[in-house]
Amino acid sequence: xxxxxxxxxxxxxxxxxxxxxxxxxxxxxxxxxxxxxxxxxxxxxxxxxxxxxxxxxxxxxxxxxxxxxxxxxxxxxxxxxxxxxxxxxxxxxxxxxxxxxxxxxxxxxxxxxxxxxxxxxxxxxxxxxxxxxxxxxxxxxxxxxxxxxxxxxxxxxxxxxxxxxxxxxxxxxxxxxxxxxxxxxxxxxxxxxxxxxxxxxxxxxxxxxxxxxxxxxxxxxxxxxxxxxxxxxxxxxxxxxxxxxxxxxxxxx
Amino acid sequence: xxxxxxxxxxxxxxxxxxxxxxxxxxxxxxxxxxxxxxxxxxxxxxxxxxxxxxxxxxxxxxxxxxxxxxxxxxxxxxxxxxxxxxxxxxxxxxxxxxxxxxxxxxxxxxxxxxxxxxxxxxxxxxxxxxxxxxxxxxxxxxxxxxxxxxxxxxxxxxxxxxxxxxxxxxxxxxxxxxxxxxxxxxxxxxxxxxxxxxxxxxxxxxxxxxxxxxxxxxxxxxxxxxxxxxxxxxxxxxxxxxxxxxxxxxxxx
DNA sequence: CGTGAATTTGATTTAGCTCAAGCGGGGTGG
DNA sequence: CCACCCCGCTTGAGCTAAATCAAATTCACG
Numbered sequence: 344x345x346x347x348x349x350x351x352x353x354x355x356x357x358x359x360x361x362x363x364x365x366x367x368x369x370x371x372x373x374x375x376x377x378x379x380x381x382x383x384x385x386x387x388x389x390x391x392x393x394x395x396x397x398x399x400x401x402x403x404x405x406x407x408x409x410x411x412x413x414x415x416x417x418x419x420x421x422x423x424x425x426x427x428x429x430x431x432x433x434x435x436x437x438x439x440x441x442x443x444x445x446x447x448x449x450x451x452x453x454x455x456x457x458x459x460x461x462x463x464x465x466x467x468x469x470x471x472x473x474x475x476x477x478x479x480x481x482x483x484x485x486x487x488x489x490x491x492x493x494x495x496x497x498x499x500x501x502x503x504x505x506x507x508x509x510x511x512x513x514x515x516x517x518x519x520x521x522x523x524x525x526x527x528x529x530x531x532x533x534x535x536x537x538x539x540x541x542x543x544x545x546x547x548x549x550x551x552x553x554x555x556x557x558x559x560x561x562x563x564x565x566x567x568x569x570x571x572x573x574x575x576x577x578x579x580x581x582x583x584x585x586x587x588x589x590x591x592x593x594x595x596x
Numbered sequence: 597x598x599x600x601x602x603x604x605x606x607x608x609x610x611x612x613x614x615x616x617x618x619x620x621x622x623x624x625x626x627x628x629x630x631x632x633x634x635x636x637x638x639x640x641x642x643x644x645x646x647x648x649x650x651x652x653x654x655x656x657x658x659x660x661x662x663x664x665x666x667x668x669x670x671x672x673x674x675x676x677x678x679x680x681x682x683x684x685x686x687x688x689x690x691x692x693x694x695x696x697x698x699x700x701x702x703x704x705x706x707x708x709x710x711x712x713x714x715x716x717x718x719x720x721x722x723x724x725x726x727x728x729x730x731x732x733x734x735x736x737x738x739x740x741x742x743x744x745x746x747x748x749x750x751x752x753x754x755x756x757x758x759x760x761x762x763x764x765x766x767x768x769x770x771x772x773x774x775x776x777x778x779x780x781x782x783x784x785x786x787x788x789x790x791x792x793x794x795x796x797x798x799x800x801x802x803x804x805x806x807x808x809x810x811x812x813x814x815x816x817x818x819x820x821x822x823x824x825x826x827x828x829x830x831x832x833x834x835x836x837x838x839x840x841x842x843x844x845x846x847x848x849x
Numbered sequence: 850c851g852t853g854a855a856t857t858t859g860a861t862t863t864a865g866c867t868c869a870a871g872c873g874g875g876g877t878g879g
Numbered sequence: 880c881c882a883c884c885c886c887g888c889t890t891g892a893g894c895t896a897a898a899t900c901a902a903a904t905t906c907a908c909g
Contacts (some may be wrong), residue, residue, distance in 0.1 A: 382823075400732050401820045408736045422721055430824040432726055442708040460713050467720040468675055472683055481651050481735040482662045482780025486865075518887060527735025529866055530668040536891065566656045570635075571683040580822035739897075771855065782898055787857065803907085856905070863898075873890070879882085 358458045365452065367444035372435045374516070379433040380422060387443040389419045392441025395516050399524065400431045409525040411473065412436075416504045421467055424450060429588065435552065437516030469573045476571045481527040486568075489526045490536045491565035494546065496572065498555050503574045515553040618705065620697035623690045627769070632673060632686040637777045642672045648769050652777065653684045662778040664726065665689075665750065674720055676690025677703060690769030690804065720745045721824045729824045734780040737819075743789045744777045744818035747799065749764040749825065751808050756827050768806040 350594045369392060372378065378396060384553040396413040398420065402583070410431055411417040422429055424446050425468055435441075476496070501513045512534045517536065520530045545561050547554040555561060562569075607683065623647060625631065630777045631642055631649060636747055642649070649666040651673065658739070660805075663684060666672040677699050688694075704711040733742045750768065751760060760766045773783045798814050800807040808814060 354909080387692060396730075400712065400728065402732070402736055406736045408732040410731050422725070424828075425718060427826055430821075430826075431728060448832060457707065457710060457713065460710065460717065464717040464720060465678060465714065467717060467724060468678060471720060471724040471727055475651075475684060475725055478663050478727060478731050478734055479655070479661040481731055483655055483659045498670060530888085531867085531890090532865060538889085568683075570681060570757065571679075573680055577777070591871095773855080783856085784858090784899080785897060788897095791857085850903085851909100852907105852909090854905105856903105859901090861898100864896100864903075865894105866896085867894075868892085869884075870889105870894085873887090875884105875886095877882100877884085879880105 354497040358462075359458065360542070361452045361456055363447050365444050365446075366468050367442040368390075369440060369442045372427075372438065372491070372540075374437050374439075375433045378381075378441065379423075379429055381432040382428050382432065384426065384428055385423050387445055388423050389413075389433065390442040390444055391417050391419060392414050392440045395436040396433055396439060396440075397436055397521065397525070398431050398433050399561065400570070401547075404472065407524045408527065410471070410477070412525070414504065415461055415506065416467065423469070424463075436521065440557060444510060451512050456572065459484045460576055472571045472573060477525075478498055486528055486532050487536050488526065488565045490522065490533060491545070491561050492567050493522070493526060493539065494540075494553065494555065494564050495565055495569075496557070497566040498558060498561075499569055499572060499574065503572075510554065511558065512552060512554040514551060515548065519565075611709050614705050614709055614712065618697050618701050618762075620695040621702075622693060622695045624693040625691065627688055627692075629688045630678075630685055631688060631694065632682055634674065634685040635681050636774075637679065637681055638699075640698055641674075641676050642666075642686065643695040643697055644668050644670050644672060644744065645693045645695050647694075648689040648767075649686055649692060649694070650689055651684050651686050652775065655680070655815070660777045661780065662774065664723070664729070665762050665778070667750075667753055667757065671719065674716065674723070677716075689774065691768070725743065725824045725826060730778075732847050739781055739785050740789050740792065742781065743775065743786060743816045744793065744798070744814050745820050746779060747793075747806065747808065748811070748815050748818055748820040748822075751806075751811060751814075751829065752822055752825060756825075763807065764809070765805060765807040768801065768802060769804045841846060 352549060362381040367387065367390065370395075379385060383399065390434065391413045393415055394418075397409045398413070399407050399409045401407055413433075420429060434441075449463075473496075476492075480492055484492060496510075497515065498507060501507050507513045516546060517525075518530075519533045523530045523533045524558060526533075537546075537548060541548070545555070545557055547556065559569070620643065622639065622785070625647075633636060634654065644666045644743075646668055649670075649672060650662045651664040652660050652662045652664070654660055662706060664667055673682060673686060697699075702716075708715060726749075737745060751764075751766065754760045770778075771783075772786045772829045775781075776783045776786045779786075790799075796799070798808070798810055802810065
């Protein structure tokens with residue numbers, strides 16, 4: 344599982360075993376449970392095993408901005424390792440099971456294996472890259488494009504960990520309010536955009552399951568360029584909207 | 597200069613000399629010159645010596661989102677080291693002088709001195725932290741608060757590198773359009789907000805020089821919490837709006 | 850002194866927010 | 880097992896903050 348995360352960047356040989364030796368108690372949580380509260384320090388990092396989590400910030404006026412989603416395989420929250428107070432909170436979205444890994448284990452692993460340190464650094468850079476794209480989303484895209492763009496991102500990320508079914512369907516345990524808070528919109532606006540996307544036969548969304556009916560069109564109309572995700576560069580080819588190539592089968596665990 | 601950047605995080609002894617040995621050709625650029633174009637690869641990293649730069653993304657419809665400012669002492673763009681294609685562009689704002697450091701030098705330094713690798717990792721985390729706050733800004737704050745918040749950030753960052761004068765004045769080489777593009781607003785809106793801030797005797801802004809007349813009030817009304825910048829934790833004290841304590845004098849280089 | 854860019858100002862439009870009310874479905878407790 | 884209830888979704892009707900459009904003015908700079 345962790346290996347899956349790290350493979351996305353680069354690493355080799357015994358580094359993996361070091362990763363696999365990272366042991367943590369795995370716990371299950373209900374939906375909408377705070378895993379990390381803003382402004383606290385923690386001794387354990389969170390590895391999402393199943394389900395989704397989100398990072399968010401609350402404003403004085405009570406509004407919320409979600410600043411990232413974590414899906415299975417994501418190590419959440421790197422900031423922990425620094426001993427800094429976290430500047431944001433983390434909460435589960437649907438029910439989720441999470442592995443709590445003591446930070447000193449990870450730090451030790453990083454010290455011994457520079458390759459690993461490198462991998463974590465790269466992970467942080469990818470994080471920042473995604474954040475930049477979210478900023479573009481919130482700042483300069485129209486609501487319709489925003490939603491479409493975010494769905495493309497989650498589709499690709501879920502696909503990269505083998506959680507998108509052959510029928511292009513995956514679990515999206517988000518309420519429309521969650522989506523709104525991720526993009527700086529209103530639940531009402533999100534609702535209307537989703538209607539439109541359904542109407543245009545681009546997606547199906549019900550009961551926490553999203554089916555993307557036409558990923559290529561969705562990517563095109565939202566101006567989605569997957570390069571910012573820095574997913575495994577399987578083909579050195581290039582940009583390639585990636586819509587197809589179901590060659591990369593997935594082992595569902 | 598680099599030492600200044602790195603001191604912000606942590607590091608010790610001979611690491612510094614390693615950093616100081618990083619040599620690069622220092623060049624001066626005019627305003628609004630692209631240093632890095634989107635989607636290219638580069639062999640050199642950029643260290644801002646003087647002036648400002650910004651990272652930005654262009655959208656198909658021609659609009660621009662600025663995703664970060666780089667001020668003197670900032671190492672721009674970490675992403676370079678990965679060999680990835682950059683997913684955004686970098687341009688000077690005012691005239692600027694920049695030191696171009698070959699990436700292999702930095703990578704070598706990182707390999708030899710794990711402490712340095714750690715420092716770069718932390719820098720990436722701070723980067724992400726700032727991006728999260730920008731996302732909050734764009735997504736959930738009202739224009740007035742947004743502008744005030746951004747000014748607070750730049751005030752603090754400039755202060756942390758000793759570029760804010762005793763009269764709370766510093767160089768802000770941004771057009772109102774630049775500000776707008778950083779926050780997802782319109783130049784017109786930015787202009788009106790600035791008027792209001794002037795009217796309320798909070799700032800003075802003309803000719804690229806900003807004077808913050810009442811930083812504490814500015815921080816309060818914009819809901820600014822400096823912790824996300826993760827600046828040197830001089831006092832382990834705690835949050836402290838920081839408005840004062842001019843104890844930390846600056847050596848202007 | 851002239852020129853183009855940046856700022857300022859006003860008028861108008863509209864996209865997205867707010868407010869509000871009805872609907873549906875899944876889970877709980879009686 | 881059924882009814883209820885809460886939460887999330889949906890829909891409609893304004894409303895308003897910010898975008899847009901446009902033009903005047905100032906400023907920086909050659």
